[in-house]
Amino acid sequence: MTGAGTEAGAPPLLEVEDLSVSFNTRRGVVRAVDGLSYTLDRGEALGIVGESGSGKTVGSLSILRLFGLFDDVTVTGAVRFEGRDLLRLSETEMSRVRGGQIGMIFQDPLTSLNPVMPVGEQVAESLRFHTGASRDAARRRTVELLDRVGIPDAANRYHELPHSFSGGMRQRVMVAIAVACEPKLLIADEPTTALDVTVQAQILLLLDELRREMGMALIVITHDFGVVAATADRVLVMYAAQPMEHCPTDHLFQRANHPYTEGLLRLVPRFEHRAHKRLRPIEGQPPALTEPIAGCPFEPRCTHAVDRCAAERPPPVRLGPSHHSACWLAEERARRETAPDKPWEQP
Amino acid sequence: MTGEVLSVRDLVVRYRSHDGQPFTAVNGVSLDIGPGETFGLVGETGCGKSTLARAALKLTPFQSGQVRLLGRDLAELDGRELRKLRRRCPMIFQDPRGSLDPRMNVGRIIGEPLRVHDLAGRRDREAKVREMMELVGLPDELFDRRPVQLSGGQQQRVGIARALITEPGLVVCDEPVSALDVSIRAQILNLLADLRDRLEVAFLFIAHDLAVVRHLSDRVGVMYLGRMVEEAPVEDLFAHPRHPYTQGLVAAILHADTGGHERLQLVERLAAGEIPSLLDPPAGCAYQTRCPYATDDPCRIVVPAAEVVAGAADGEDRSHRVACHHWAEIPAPATTLEPGR
Structure with a gap:
């Protein structure tokens, strides 16, 4: 278990501080990320969990300053990677960081790969750009990498185009590209959502092994607590662009504090559940991100809400060395006699 | 029958x-x-x-x-x-928005099967639609809205209401x-x-x-490469999966719990590699290319027939069936879902 604590004196690998991202669209200003802060140590794995529109993806792609087609975007706060604020780098400097020191994997490998370029060359291209390796050296290293990520007959499949690979094999190629330059941080955005369940397990296992072998830090963005449980040391739960709870993964399953986290955990399959168990859904819908929210964004759906929740935004309350919950009732909830060690059980 | x-x-x-x-x-x-x-x-x-x-x-x-x-x-x-x-x-589909006509309002979409099959007049139709909307938890004021104005969950409720309005079997x-x-x-x-x-x-x-x-x-069937490999009452299937593939699928359910890493390793052992192409299916058992228990004879030669694992007391067709040559010898994996309380 790698905690949130940093070694004395050494700065964390990644420090995101009060990051806010908003897009100016025809329908008004959309706040995609609102006040996100966290740190990540070397070799540590963080799971960022949330539903659609929670800001989990934008928050993470902001590290790489990838905003898609939106050019009218306002970013405030800081993203310090090894002490350098990435938001202040020039585009040229940034392109050395992307794919070099920070690798990335996306949900859909088919749209992320160049359809008319042999897969091997796509890996080699990244190696040559970032490490200045010769053509031959890059090719040899690429075959090793493809072999390592589990592409059978890697030397021959080097020359094939992405469409002749299965979804799982394409995602393995994406992993090879992402780790080719031995990045210090790998960002994986829903890396297995489009894959079959047995293949999902294989890819998650591969990411976990590579992280340990290469000493990479990992950010896994997912909607699935199961993915977090299998890959992450710590977890950050986001809702409506804001961080709700941040804690070690094993705390999450024993001492989840935030009502939203608790609500989500009730919906995850568990050994203890019997079949046909009735689910207790979180009623209602997430708020529109174009409307200003004065208080806690979860307040309209929260069964524990008090008057203050609608009026004032709760700050992150520190409940332990690496456990924060943005809830006005956090301390009270943490003291409960019947701690939610089994929040999934019916009352 | x-x-x-x-x-x-x-x-x-x-x-x-x-x-x-x-x-x-x-x-x-x-x-x-x-x-x-x-x-x-x-x-x-x-x-x-x-x-x-x-x-x-x-x-x-x-x-x-x-x-x-x-x-x-x-x-x-x-x-x-x-x-x-x-x-x-009727059918209910994965993509709720894609399966609803964007030009129709909610009331018309839900009532459409009644109109197409000529099951009710206009007035009856509207009453039935409103009744159905209430049944699936759609507020009455959504009657005149179009699919794009609804959330994903509401869109799927519309799909469900449309499916149920003809009193299906x-x-x-x-x-x-x-x-x-x-x-x-x-x-x-x-x-x-x-x-x-x-x-x-x-x-x-x-x-x-x-x-x-x-x-x-109530019952679950597991298919693999065009064949039914296992079929059982739901609790039985999850507590005692017999086919190695089903065991892999059950282990692949990612639980919000510790021990995730061990489960991933179990999945990789039970379901190694990838699904073969339907254009070039393996000889014998469809699963033999990924199965840790496969043997040359008979797995790579003979297609396994469905065998009854355990019949229910009433002798009805409630049995647990598995199509695997080795099901009786396969050990139960450490991580399966025990029946809940």
């Missing part, structure tokens, strides 16, 4: 690939669904689960086998009778919650469970996610 809602025997569906190569999408599958029963059909990409459902409604032709739907043999029906039968067997749900967020997914699963209990309608519930199927199904 009387009283069966759906009875499929030795169904074979063959297609041609885009370059004309023939392949078998469904290969000798049988299943039965009784009145009010929910049958969960699971499997990964290309296993034939959606093709099987489509063939059961004769939306896609089949090459051999027999399908009896709501007491009628599909082979004996002409086009008109088939259409009449199908209106009692069998509802086919193809991945009905896969596109929804976790908190919304639970709302829809609860709604489907309520409707199943209240309306006594039978469901054929198709999903790639065993955890979802577990919430709703």
